[in-house]
Amino acid sequence: MYYLISYDITEDRFRTKAAKLLQGYGRRVQKSVFECPNLTERQLLKIQDELDRLIDHETDSVRFYRQCKGCLAQFELVGAGQEPEMAASGYY
Amino acid sequence: MYYLISYDITEDRFRTKAAKLLQGYGRRVQKSVFECPNLTERQLLKIQDELDRLIDHETDSVRFYRQCKGCLAQFELVGAGQEPEMAASGYY
Numbered sequence: 001m002y003y004l005i006s007y008d009i010t011e012d013r014f015r016t017k018a019a020k021l022l023q024g025y026g027r028r029v030q031k032s033v034f035e036c037p038n039l040t041e042r043q044l045l046k047i048q049d050e051l052d053r054l055i056d057h058e059t060d061s062v063r064f065y066r067q068c069k070g071c072l073a074q075f076e077l078v079g080a081g082q083e084p085e086m087a088a089s090g091y092y
Numbered sequence: 093m094y095y096l097i098s099y100d101i102t103e104d105r106f107r108t109k110a111a112k113l114l115q116g117y118g119r120r121v122q123k124s125v126f127e128c129p130n131l132t133e134r135q136l137l138k139i140q141d142e143l144d145r146l147i148d149h150e151t152d153s154v155r156f157y158r159q160c161k162g163c164l165a166q167f168e169l170v171g172a173g174q175e176p177e178m179a180a181s182g183y184y
Binding site: 004006007008029030031032033044048051052055056057058059060061062063064065066067068070071072074075076077078079080081 | 096098099100121122123124125136140143144147148149150151152153154155156157158159160162163164166167168169170171172173
């Protein structure tokens with residue numbers, strides 16, 4: 001499964017930990033946005049569990065957006081950066 | 093069309109302008125992430141054109157991710173915030 005994960009985390013050390021965690025599953029495409037092209041259900045649950053224990057539930061949030069093949073094909077970019085990793089998504 | 097729009101914009105005044113622009117088309121769900129549930133092709137092009145003229149193409153980026161009904165249904169949230177506006181998406 002291809003997931004886009006974006007977060008707002010107030011505390012620097014927790015935000016750094018979240019980024020480190022996500023680095024192991026995908027690619028940072030913006031400061032607080034990661035693309036994880038090939039997550040298993042189990043990996044998704046593991047990430048959610050770890051972030052759930054890490055963040056302040058009053059102020060912080062982590063959003064998980066699924067990206068199917070059709071949606072990925074309609075991705076658009078303005079400015080710097082890379083397109084989504086289609087090949088790594090396993091859809092192609 | 094339901095679009096998720098995330099941005100990294102260095103200059104405060106341009107970032108503020110971008111947020112104001114996107115506010116007219118959708119809802120801010122995180123500091124630099126907006127959900128625009130019902131964009132027409134024309135509106136999407138207009139937004140891209142305005143942001144294209146606003147940002148610094150060396151340092152800044154705006155990412156546009158399509159969200160179909162199936163992907164939206166697999167959205168997940170950890171922490172604070174709201175689920176996507178399904179009703180406003182016109183998919184339901």
